[in-house]
Amino acid sequence: MSESNSQWQCYQEAEFLFTQALSSELSFAIITAHNPKGQILSACQNRLLDRRLQFEIQQLHRPYRAMIGASADRCHMEKSWAVSIDKASAIRLGCQFNQNAIYFVEHDKLQLVPCLLSKTKQQEEVVIGPFSPRVRLVNELPDFD
Template structure:
């Protein structure tokens, strides 16, 4: 595995999630983004276009979904994502379709980091609720 892959995998393990409303701990769902495919930072307009494409795919699944922001703890890096109650294999396939290195999956309030394009083992990261930050509204993503 490359050093850059190691960097991404490590940074994904230090993510918090900005929400406007909490989730039931009994709910299982995937957290998927289309931003910055393969870890390459794109412009805000490019990311918005990819995000709207991902949202269209999610709508076609006919499942409820909710916007969520994945952010570094210092909030210097944020990515709009979608929380969707779908099965893990479908979530990974969607992540691969949008060239994502990994997705998150939450089951019984346990947060899992699940590789899509990277060659790492799935990683359980503890309680999802411990990484949630409730906000009155989701911030605009600038990049």
């Protein structure tokens, strides 16, 4: 399995940490600025990118919420944002921050949507399944310092 296929599989196994439950009727995107193009950056570099992404999200004047995308074993976690925007806008934002993919949730259906990877035709959008079973409620989000 190539590195991009292995990464694509990992994306499909993600869980999502929230401090509050979301309605299953909401449609929203999950976007991160961490680790552009799948390259692991320092906490400081990721924090700077995250602040830039948050600024861009605020300019959209749409509801949003901080959250964490994580591997099931919590060995890998990325600060992310759940943003109430359409899929096309989410893809543009993902591309702007050099992300391989974003997630899109529509009526509790989780989709993995390629951004940069779609340009090379290596990956296609995947409907992963129900979103709510992948949500983990936490008292507070982990700190990335």
